[in-house]
Amino acid sequence: MREELEGMWHILLKDLKAYYFKPPNISWGILFPLVLALAFTLRNPEGLADMAPGLVAMAALFGTTSMEAIVITFEKRIGALERLMLAPVSLTTILLGKVLGGAVFGMVIAGVMTLISLLFLNMIIIHSFLFILVLILTVLAHSALGALVAVSVKEVFEAQTLSNYFRFPMVFLCGVFLPVEAMPPPIQVLAHFFPLTYTIHAFRQALAGSFILGLLLRDLVALVLFLTAFLILATKLLKRSLK
Amino acid sequence: MEAVIQVIGLTKYYNDLLAVDHIDFTVKRGEVFGFLGPNGAGKTTTIRMLVGLTVPTEGTAYINNLDIRKDIVQIKRHMGVVPDTSNLYNELTAWENLQFMAGLYHVPKIDRDERVRELLKTFGLLDRRSTRFGRLSSGLKRRLTIAAALIHNPNILFFDEPTSGLDVMSARSLRSLLRELKETGVTTFLTTHYIEEADQLCERIAIIVKGKIVTLDTPQNLKLKFQRVPTIEVTFSSPIKSLNLGDLEAIDQVKITDNTIRGQAMNVYEAIKALTAIAQEHNVEILHINTINPNLEDAFVRLTGLESEAMMVEKERRGGRG
Numbered sequence: 001m002r003e004e005l006e007g008m009w010h011i012l013l014k015d016l017k018a019y020y021f022k023p024p025n026i027s028w029g030i031l032f033p034l035v036l037a038l039a040f041t042l043r044n045p046e047g048l049a050d051m052a053p054g055l056v057a058m059a060a061l062f063g064t065t066s067m068e069a070i071v072i073t074f075e076k077r078i079g080a081l082e083r084l085m086l087a088p089v090s091l092t093t094i095l096l097g098k099v100l101g102g103a104v105f106g107m108v109i110a111g112v113m114t115l116i117s118l119l120f121l122n123m124i125i126i127h128s129f130l131f132i133l134v135l136i137l138t139v140l141a142h143s144a145l146g147a148l149v150a151v152s153v154k155e156v157f158e159a160q161t162l163s164n165y166f167r168f169p170m171v172f173l174c175g176v177f178l179p180v181e182a183m184p185p186p187i188q189v190l191a192h193f194f195p196l197t198y199t200i201h202a203f204r205q206a207l208a209g210s211f212i213l214g215l216l217l218r219d220l221v222a223l224v225l226f227l228t229a230f231l232i233l234a235t236k237l238l239k240r241s242l243k
Numbered sequence: 244m245e246a247v248i249q250v251i252g253l254t255k256y257y258n259d260l261l262a263v264d265h266i267d268f269t270v271k272r273g274e275v276f277g278f279l280g281p282n283g284a285g286k287t288t289t290i291r292m293l294v295g296l297t298v299p300t301e302g303t304a305y306i307n308n309l310d311i312r313k314d315i316v317q318i319k320r321h322m323g324v325v326p327d328t329s330n331l332y333n334e335l336t337a338w339e340n341l342q343f344m345a346g347l348y349h350v351p352k353i354d355r356d357e358r359v360r361e362l363l364k365t366f367g368l369l370d371r372r373s374t375r376f377g378r379l380s381s382g383l384k385r386r387l388t389i390a391a392a393l394i395h396n397p398n399i400l401f402f403d404e405p406t407s408g409l410d411v412m413s414a415r416s417l418r419s420l421l422r423e424l425k426e427t428g429v430t431t432f433l434t435t436h437y438i439e440e441a442d443q444l445c446e447r448i449a450i451i452v453k454g455k456i457v458t459l460d461t462p463q464n465l466k467l468k469f470q471r472v473p474t475i476e477v478t479f480s481s482p483i484k485s486l487n488l489g490d491l492e493a494i495d496q497v498k499i500t501d502n503t504i505r506g507q508a509m510n511v512y513e514a515i516k517a518l519t520a521i522a523q524e525h526n527v528e529i530l531h532i533n534t535i536n537p538n539l540e541d542a543f544v545r546l547t548g549l550e551s552e553a554m555m556v557e558k559e560r561r562g563g564r565g
Contacts, residue, residue, distance in 0.1 A: 010346035079330035088319035
């Protein structure tokens with residue numbers, strides 16, 4: 001167990017150093033939330049506080065899935081993923097190391113967005129601990145989704161295209177712009193198949209300071225289940241590549 | 244001697260394609276074992292199954308008495324692999340790459356710096372320690388890839404084409420390193436296209452063709468197996484024009500290069516008689532005549548059915564005979 005954790009840690013550090021914390025990615029990580037916030041400020045200056053949790057969730061979604069899918073697909077192409085698979089660690093450990101890398105990067109981008117929202121969009125967080133817990137589960141679940149996409153395709157552009165198939169519908173269905181409850185019933189049902197719905201719902205409760213425990217637990221459990229399911233599926237797909 | 248790798252009925256199908264067909268062999272502790280074969284024969288698939296990158300369809304292998312189907316993570320702790328491509332991380336320096344590998348292979352933290360420095364020195368990369376992998380020449384990349392495989396002092400090494408892409412000096416120093424590793428009891432399993440390299444380094448060689456092992460023996464025995472058919476080579480004072488190949492019935496697999504004729508003489512006396520007659524008929528002198536004992540390449544060529552381009556051309560000219 002200790003060796004698996006150690007392996008995961010080294011994969012995480014390597015990915016951060018080799019890919020995520022490169023100047024172009026850092027600048028994208030700061031610019032993306034800035035542009036996002038500015039665009040919505042110009043469009044709708046009054047309703048910004050309402051939209052802030054959605055913007056943070058969106059930053060987490062794009063921050064994790066975009067780089068994560070590129071990193072894994074790139075390593076598959078150059079044979080570097082196979083090098084990891086030669087090491088004395090399990091496939092799950094390799095994927096967890098990769099998922100953590102994407103999650104850290106997503107956390108940075110979502111962190112910048114949170115800071116902007118607090119400073120300029122009048123967002124107030126009543127339950128900071130809950131907000132951070134939801135953010136951590138969100139970046140982990142979406143990073144695992146990025147890993148699942150990456151192991152199921154061969155090329156970097158395929159990973160990007162496939163990611164967009166669910167990223168953009170998620171932005172519109174999961175309550176970023178409009179609360180899920182205000183949508184037509186069939187769409188409300190559909191929205192519950194996406195992890196981002198639970199993120200935004202839980203964020204709103206953390207911000208408001210009042211929550212129904214059952215619903216909050218449902219959100220947290222749903223995010224954990226999505227994370228687990230994505231990881232299991234990604235590991236199975238990676239294992240299938242050995243056949 | 245104790246078997247460190249024991250392969251039992253190892254088989255791999257890719258859909259309907261049979262890539263490796265129920266192969267069996269053992270590799271002894273401390274042995275340098277060569278695995279040769281033409282492209283597509285099943286070498287890489289075999290090595291991939293042994294190192295855990297491909298799951299066998301049937302059969303299994305035991306490495307250090309552990310089953311590759313059940314205990315692959317444990318096996319990997321004592322196994323170093325040099326793939327046929329140099330696939331370290333372009334964005335990390337030589338030092339960072341080896342540090343990463345040391346961490347991944349559980350080298351104790353206290354020993355890491357010393358081990359990395361030692362390997363960089365051994366492979367002549369100490370002055371390039373701060374250079375990114377992506378900026379190294381292909382030869383230096385190859386050296387660093389090999390160093391990475393040795394980071395955890397493995398007792399079994401798998402080399403897939405170890406000297407491919409290396410310059411003469413680097414290839415030579417790698418060969419001496421392989422000999423030094425053997426002295427320390429490391430078992431080496433290598434695939435190579437360089438038959439001379441296999442001849443120099445390996446104690447035993449298996450030749451795989453179309454997924455089956457066609458022979459497994461020492462290089463010396465493999466050469467002896469074909470000594471019954473010596474090669475004869477004759478050099479004339481000028482090229483023979485309009486040579487009637489019917490005059491060379493005594494020589495098989497004739498290869499003509501400029502003014503030299505080379506082939507396999509089933510009967511050396513008859514072959515020399517025929518060549519002397521050709522020299523007289525074409526009014527040329529015989530400058531040099533030699534019988535050559537088969538080398539490992541001859542054994543390989545005969546076993547795999549691979550022939551050089553010249554042989555193929557000659558065969559066509561003879562209407563497929565020989």
